[in-house]
Amino acid sequence: MEAEFGYAIDHLLATDDAKPPSSDDSLPRDPQSLDIVDAASRRSSEFAMWADSIRIGERPLTSLRARVAALAHDYVNSPLTPVFRELVNLRDDLFSLIRDRPDPARLQDMYFLAGATCAMLAYASGDLGFPHAARVQAQAALACAEKADNETLTAWVLGNQAMTSEWYGRPEEGLRFAAEALTHAQKAQIPGTVLVRLASIEARAYGRMGHTAAAIEAMDRASAARDLIEARYTDELDELDELGGILTFALAKQHFYDGSAFLRIGSPAAAERTALATISAYASGPSTQRSYGDEALAWVDVSTARVRQPSVDLDGAAQALDVVYRLPPSLQIPALLQPLSELRRELELPRYRGSEIAKSMRETINDIRDNCFRSSSEITS
Structure with a gap:
């Protein structure tokens, strides 16, 4: 001493x-x-x-959270390419703060925001037609969710992987992801719309596999989960529902998923009704929550349902497809390619070979597909 x-x-x-x-x-x-x-x-x-310099105050954190929420809302009602670029910028800002200024008091919050941003990049990569990139972004989002110790975010990202797998023709893999996601969602303190989303994804996967009873049961579970949320947690939202936009699961989006499931299990009349309910819900809801992508996909479902019903309504199918054609090219996203291909296959059946309406619809589909490919290529320009 x-x-x-x-x-x-x-x-x-x-x-x-x-x-x-x-x-x-x-x-x-x-x-x-x-x-x-x-x-x-x-x-x-x-x-x-140094410790004093890395402190991230409440105001900067609030600003970052606001940027995440704004892009989550922009995702559903703005052209995707500029939103994707802004998401990349935000992700880079968040990663830099975590690496260069790792404030222990704010680290979990920063990892949560970074994970939510990567989750949106995963969603966008799938919408732009890059499923491999979607999986890579999902892994980054899961790593951030683990560091943030956030079960809701983990469930949402795994649900997104389930959705991507199902959309690209791997429904069994999608169901495995959905089951894993459910185990995390059930651990969350607040049962938010992620539970509704998971059941709706399951319905589409079962529909693609031709399992009618399982698809209907999953749709019923989605409705029950939404009823529970509305009855017991009207004033309390989980972290992703608070951010909103693409990170929540609105009723209109649930209708859209149900419509796709009905189409896949061979119930075109129910698919048409539900797809029209999607369009109506978006049209009557807040403009900030209106998803042009879901509306466009719902109109394609309406067109396909009208072609598949016993009393074929080609005129009505052409009118529904024309709504998609009249969208600005920047809003005709690559996610439309798969359902448009399914509709085109319907229109190439022998019974439509002599139909001028069917021929015109096939030409319209080609034009929309060209715009979709341009949207996908714009991301690299």
Whole structure:
């Protein structure tokens, strides 16, 4: 102690009211010891200044959260390519803060926001026709969700992987992802719309597999989950539902998923009714929640349902397809390619070969598909 502090031990142990030692009482200071002590104090001071510099206050965190929420809303009602680029910029900002200024007090919040951003990039990659990139973004989102210790985000990302697998023709894989997602969703403190979303994804997967009873049961579970949320948690939202936009699962979107499931299990009349309910719900709801992508896909479902019904309504099918054709090219996204291909196969059946309406519809589909491919290529320009 004498060597460390430079004073005799009896003075170091003296009471508070004792006089400070005079220069005569102090031990001689060892220059080497002083160098070590000074160096140690400088390092501590440098660390204190660094620790202070990495603090992220409430205002910057609120601003970052607002950027995530704004892009989640823009996702559903704006052209996808510029939204994708803004998501990349936001992700880079968040990653830089986590790497360069890792404030322990805010780290979980930062990982959550980074995970939500990567989750939207995964969704967008799938919509733009890049399923492999969607899987890579999903892995990054899952890593962030684990660091954030957020079960809701983990469930949402796994649900997104289920949706991507189902959409690209792997419904069994989609169901496995959905089951894994459900185990995480059930651990969340607040049962949000992620539960509705998972059941709706299951309905589409079962529909693609031709399992009619399972698809209908999944749709019923989705409706029951929404009823539970509305009855018991009207004033309490989970973190993703608070952000809103593409990160929540609106009733209109549930209608859209149900319509697709009905189409796949061979119930075109129910598919048409539900797809029209989707369109009506979006048209009458808040403009900020109106999803042009879901509306366009719903109109394609309406067209396909009218072609598949026993009393074929080609005129009505052509009118529904024309709504999609009249969208600005920037809103004709690659996600339309698969349902348009299914509709085209219907129109190539022998019974439509002599139909001028069917021929015109096939030409319209080709034009829309060209716009979809252009939208996909714009992301690299």
